Amino acid sequence: MNQVNEILRDIASFGKNEDGSYTRTCYSPEYFEAATAVEKQMKSLGMKTEWDAAGNIHGILPGTRSGAKSILIGSHMDTVPHGGLFDGAYGVASGLAVVKRLVDEGKKLEHPIEIYGFNAEESNPIGGTFGSRAVTGLVDPKQLGLGDALAVYGHTVDEIMGCQREFSDVKCYLEAHIEQGDYLDNEGLDIGVVSGIVSVIRYVVTASGQSNHAGTTMMKKRRDAMVAMAKLIVESDKACREIDDKLVLTVGTITCDPGSENVIPGRVQCIFEMRHMETEKTDELIKRIREIAAGIDTVEFTITNKINKGSVQCDSHLMDVIGQAAETCMTKHVVMPSGAGHDANPMAHKVPSAMIFVPSKGGLSHCKEEWTDPEYLEKGADVLYETVLRLDTEG
Template sequence: MSRLNDMLQEIGGIGRNEDGSITRLGASEGYFQALEQVKMRMEALGMKAEQDPVGNLHGILPGTDPEAKSIVLGSHLDTVIKGGVFDGMLGVTGALEVVYRLKEQGRALKHPLEIWGFNLEESSPLGGTFGSRCVAGMVDAEAPGYAERLAKYGMKPENVRAAKKDLDKYGCYLEYHIEQGDKLDSAGLDIGVVSGIVSVVRYEVTAHGISNHAGTTMMPSRKDALVGMSKLIVGADARARELDDTLVFTVGKLSVAPGQENVIPNEVVATFEMRHMDKAVTDQFYADIQAMAKEISNCEFTFVNTVAKYSTPCDPALIDTIDHVCTRLNISHIIMPSGAGHDANPMAHEGVPIGMVFVPSVKGISHHGDEWTDPKHIDLGADVLYETVLALDKTDL
């Protein structure tokens, strides 16, 4: 196996469970072990490395022009419970591989090259992409109850404030990541050049009916909230398929009240989640769902918007650069949106141009012990990342 694949299996293997999956939650003992491993390698490569007040790792390789903005390569060091080796760790070890190659080839970059390994990217009581949101200054540590939640991770609001960076000094942020979907694998393509990260919009939808005796209430006189909700879900699912190929719709949570086997349900609450690159499409879809709800008799619906994270486009010039690198290296690739959120989001939110490189996830499996990417693809992605860094170094960013 290549150096990168070895490094990925070694550091990414920290937190391995008996079934082969990986549990390396943010801020855990395993997390800091992995962080130390990466830090040691950074230092061995002549980088200055330090842990910030919220447990992110930052390494810097100085450039020849002290005025030049930094090129940042980053991803996260944590996993979900029973996750895989690749999610997150690929971006950090892939970035180390870039520095190994620079050293081997005796190349010095004009721009400083930084590697950021983030803490607590996966969902936690602190909210997902915690480490990168702290760096971007997007975490409100004063929010009610937040100090108590931070304390569970050994942190204080001061830590959050102290982790914020002045992002004007950074010319771009590149993240090398597994796709976590099956688009590349099923199409037999080697690389995905990410166009942007899709928006996530969620509603809490409640169906209101009337509870009554399950034995004495004849079918025509029922106002069954669960039947109404079921019709709406099936209708929305069909509409999503019709509206756009890349629109996804999920009901992941449902609660039924009063929840007794001999009582007709009077209230059903469901989460409606929709994801797409284009706000116009999710807006249209939501309007269609509302219209459908009005047509469902015997039931009334209310909608509360709970999440509205709108899409984050990647930087057009970075997309172009990565696209050209793939073409030059003769690597099959497509330009595609990311259905999952990443540490790149907060960077883009604070004005840093972002670019992302995807490699195929076999069968689209991720957040699971069976997560796998062919070692050949791991190395191809590193080739793309390396050549992209060299190309960007020739520009002013």
């Protein structure tokens, strides 16, 4: 038994919109209201709290053995505009529920427990997973336009560089999160033991043809960049499905020049985004996309890499411990990758990290319909609690 449902509603009710969705974008007053509620909870549990310039709220519950390394638990308190109740806040609530249960049961751990409520995990002008990247020192001070973007929030690049912490005193990082996909829900499972976070690879794809008069240029004469791009998108989608059923390709943006109703498009640009755990699969897909592009001879295609965020493996020992904890809690669990990015990604660059997923009803997330049944929220926090107990006895 834990109180994760009560705690979640206490810390995540801020920024509620009329349609039932939640908006707590980074550094917004609503974000700080929620993070302040987290701080209140931390203080009521006897944790020492601190804020940093990245807007993160951080609490420490001391351990009983001097020199014992900290067990970190965290997730983010910001949301996308018109997001749901559970994304991010559930992970912070789970950490608080673990500490609350320890306090209520009068249990003292050898290891300190630290909880992070991170800011700016979602897509934003300073870059996603910003709070956790600030703490892990993974913010690049030379990032284009960073100074100006931070100035809007009243901060400087130097302040952010000062948020980096020492990790030699950290044992591991744990994050509970809603799945944001429909796998657990479809399979009727309680818990996902996350094996890793898939890569995010984006290419800028440009088709260059010839703008011309829409009335006088006959079809066989056309070098229409829009039609060529449409062919490339449809064929690439087909190739992606053929390579692997866990490989995903998304073309979510398009710009068209000159963008006029009566002019044949001369230049069309899209971003092709692909994700998978294995580099070989994404390498194969981009190779196929280049081949398909080369076969469309009405236009010239250029394909250049824009973003290459490699996949991250979760720590195998931590995964084992979470698996054992899930057994103890008698939950139906499965090992699975995460298709979405998380704060665990930057953290995994510094310390052994792992994640616990709970089902998202219908796989919906980043919308007002985002939902996880209270019993699953409780099971996830129970598994986190058991995991922490087991890790504490390891020394």
